[in-house]
Amino acid sequence: MELGLSPPLPTRDGVGASCIALPSVNPFASGAPSTQTKNSLDASATAHHCRTENTSANPTNTSTDAAQRLIANTFLNPTHQEHLPNATTDQSNLEIIFPAGTIAHFLVHQFPAISAHEWSQRMAAGLVVDEHGVTVTPTRAFEAGLRIYYYRALETEPRIPFDEVILFQDEQLVVVDKPHFLPVIPSGRYLQETLLVRLKRKLGIDTLVPVHRIDRGTAGVIVFSVQESTRGKYQQLFATRDVRKTYEAIAPINRALGFPLMHESCLAPDEHFMRMKEIAGEANSQTHFEIIRELTAPCTNPLAPTLAHALKTTPSHAHASTLAPSFALYRLRPITGRKHQLRVHCAALAIPIVNDPMYPTFLPEPARDAPEDFSKPLQLLARTVEFIDPITGAARAFSSARQLELLATHT
Secondary structure (H helix, E strand, C coil): CCCCCCCCCCCCCCCCCCEEEECCCCCCCCCCCCCCCEEEECCCCCCCEEEEEECCCCCCCCCHHHHHHHHHHHHHCCCCCCCCCCCCCCCCCHHECCCCCEEHHHHHHHHCCHHHHHHHHHCCCEEEEEEECCCCCCCCCCCCCCCEHHHHCCCCCCCCCCCCEEEECCCCCCEEEEECCCCCEECCEEECCCCCHHHHHHCCCCEECCCCCCCCCCEEEEEEECCCHHHHHHHHHHHCCEEEEEECCCCCCCCCCCCCCEEEEEEECCCCCCCCEEEEEEEEEEEEEEEEEEECCCCCCCHHHHHHHHHCCCCCCCCHEEEEEEEEEEEEEECCCCCCCHHHHHCCCCCCCCCCCCCCCCCCCCCCCCCCCCCCCCCEEEEEEEECCCCCCCEEECCCCCHHHHHCCCC
């Protein structure tokens, strides 16, 4: 998915803020509640509410206590800011309800791994702001299209044991060969272990911003802008499709299809906020497919379980009989840049990308504190990015030096 971010806010301890643009339509406006630890959401609530549960006291630091009193203050009486009586109970067990229609309510639903309690702490500490630097409060209404920046701290963050490689650097650009599993920007359980933060620390450039994005599971080429004054020119290249990108993927072969081919469809958000889906309507996404070479599959092929899964989850419009127990290395060229476009299109053609945990079947995410499984990288690689530099006029062409893991063991 292409990404055009506003200039980054100042870093704190060398770390920039995470950013999310509020969608044009609030998908959680009706407020469907979800129960989380330390978090209770009530769709019918008409006022903010906070209460302290009767639990044994645990020591907390002064700043946390002060933040919690401010949070409770805001919820109980946002107009008069009345003080809470002294409490001896554990302040970390506040039960917080955000009513529908607020930015806070949207954030809780959009990021289910982060509790309302944690969002409240961030807001009380002034760590959630809009694109203009104005603090976001628990009572602030949802505003379509507004960019929200937030700082956060993680108590524990596992190391992602794969390294990025810098392919090119000048005064305007930093181009990187990203490994699988490394997020581009802070999200979920990762902040320090993201490509953006790693690069800021390694290069000492606080103004770095990605001018496009690739998924965490995808490896390959990604371009960062250095200068705020010229960033818009590079972002415009992606917006106007003046960048040629090619990807490589390993997926089953569907014998009913003739390659090369162009697949186009109308992509829209799925019922699950993390996914996209094809719907009836005017096409807004296009991908060109071709087979680079077939990967023969002997009976001992360890890919067989993946193929069996692909057969079971083949879309109804394709027949399993048209699939042979073999795979191919595909070259994919996205003409448009929709979220998850390549993965959705591959699944729609009954050639789901090997090790895709989201398409065609959405696999449950592991618990937030569960160890990361690095054994099954998504077999998708952003191989090349090419464009005419809008500042220098030079032809730019960058290529990943990585190889999809399964190519090393299959011919």
